[in-house]
Amino acid sequence: MEYRKLGNTKLQLSAITYGAFAIGGNMWGGNEEQESIKAVQASIDHGVSTIDTAPFYGFGLSEELIGKAVAGYDRSKIQLLTKFGLVWDQSNQGKGEFFFDAADNDGNKLPVYKYAAKESIIREVEASLKRLGTDYIDLLQIHWPDATTPIAETMETLELLIKQGKIRAAGVSNYSLQQMQTSQQSIQLASNQVPYSMLNRAIEQDVVPYAQQNHIGIIAYSPLERGLLTGKYKPDFKLSDDDHRNGYFNQFSIGKVNLFLEAIRPLAQEKKASLSQLVLRWTTQKPGITVVLAGARNAAQAIDNAKAVDFSLSAEELAFIGQTFEGVFG
Known part of the structure; x- marks a missing residue:
C-alpha cells in the first residue's frame, strides 16, 4: 500500500x-452486517488504513458498523x-x-436537509464519535454545501473542534472552486472530497489546480x-428497486x-490485474489526486481494491488509456 500526506496536515x-457509503444499505439495496464488518477488516488487514464514512450512510448504520469493525485494532x-x-432527525427538520426525500433501510421516508450551522455541527460530531466508538475524528468534512449558513460560520466551528481535540483536520466535500476560496479565508482546508473518474474529469479544470497551488488534498470518490x-x-x-444505480447509470452509455473497458482489458491482463484494479490505479496516478475511495461490501472486494496499488502504470500506459x-468517446 502507498501512504500519502493529506494537504498541509500531519495525516498520512x-x-x-x-x-463506506454502500455498507450503510440505504440507496444500495440493503445491507449485510457481518459481511460489511469483514469487508472493513479485510481492508485494514491488507494495508488500507483510511476509512471514509458519513452519518447519512444508512442514517448512522455505516458509522456504527465501522465502529464495530475497528474496535480490535490500534486506533x-x-x-x-x-x-x-x-x-x-426531528430536531433539525x-x-x-x-435536499431530497430519502428512505431508510426499513423503507421509512425521511426528508434530508443540508444544514451546517454551529450547533448542528457540534451535535452531529458528538453522535458520530459515539457511533464510531472513538474520542476523535481524523478528518471531518462538510458533506454538501449549505446555502443557508455562512461558510465562515461552518469553518470557524471546525477550527473550534480542532482546538478542542475532537477532530484532527477539517475538509469539505462537493465544494466548487469559489466555495473553497471562501473557506480558505477562515481556515486552512485539508481537503476537498469530490467525484472523479475516467468518465467524470470536470475537477481537472479548476478544483485540482487550485488545490495543488494551495496544498489542499483531493479525495476522489x-x-x-x-x-x-x-x-x-x-x-x-x-x-x-431500491438501488439508486438504476437511475444513476442512465447518464452514461453503458455500451x-x-x-472502452474491453479495449483496455489486455493491459489489465498484462498487469495481472482486474479491470477495477486498473481503473483504481489510473485514478491514484492522476495529478493532484491524494487518495481514492473504493467501496466494498465483502472481504473479497475489499482485498481486490487494496491490491490496486500492487503495480504501476507507465507514462506510455497512461497515454494508451487516454x-x-x-x-471510443470522442
Whole structure:
C-alpha cells in the first residue's frame, strides 16, 4: 500500500481508502452486517488504513458498523474520516436547505436537509464519535454545501473542534472552486472530497489546480462510477428497486463504457490485474489526486481494491488509456 500526506496536515492516508457509503444499505439495496464488518477488516488487514464514512450512510448504520469493525485494532494506525451537514432527525427538520426525500433501510421516508450551522455541527460530531466508538475524528468534512449558513460560520466551528481535540483536520466535500476560496479565508482546508473518474474529469479544470497551488488534498470518490467501470453491468442490467444505480447509470452509455473497458482489458491482463484494479490505479496516478475511495461490501472486494496499488502504470500506459478513451468517446 502507498501512504500519502493529506494537504498541509500531519495525516498520512492510504492511497486506496475504504469508502463506506454502500455498507450503510440505504440507496444500495440493503445491507449485510457481518459481511460489511469483514469487508472493513479485510481492508485494514491488507494495508488500507483510511476509512471514509458519513452519518447519512444508512442514517448512522455505516458509522456504527465501522465502529464495530475497528474496535480490535490500534486506533492510532487507523484514520477515520466522516462528515456532517446532512440532517434528517426531528430536531433539525425544516432548518437549512431541503435536499431530497430519502428512505431508510426499513423503507421509512425521511426528508434530508443540508444544514451546517454551529450547533448542528457540534451535535452531529458528538453522535458520530459515539457511533464510531472513538474520542476523535481524523478528518471531518462538510458533506454538501449549505446555502443557508455562512461558510465562515461552518469553518470557524471546525477550527473550534480542532482546538478542542475532537477532530484532527477539517475538509469539505462537493465544494466548487469559489466555495473553497471562501473557506480558505477562515481556515486552512485539508481537503476537498469530490467525484472523479475516467468518465467524470470536470475537477481537472479548476478544483485540482487550485488545490495543488494551495496544498489542499483531493479525495476522489466514485472512481469506479459505483461499479459501472468494473465491466459487470450490461445495457439491460436491473438491480433491486431500491438501488439508486438504476437511475444513476442512465447518464452514461453503458455500451460505450463496455467497449472502452474491453479495449483496455489486455493491459489489465498484462498487469495481472482486474479491470477495477486498473481503473483504481489510473485514478491514484492522476495529478493532484491524494487518495481514492473504493467501496466494498465483502472481504473479497475489499482485498481486490487494496491490491490496486500492487503495480504501476507507465507514462506510455497512461497515454494508451487516454487515447483509447478518446477513440471510443470522442
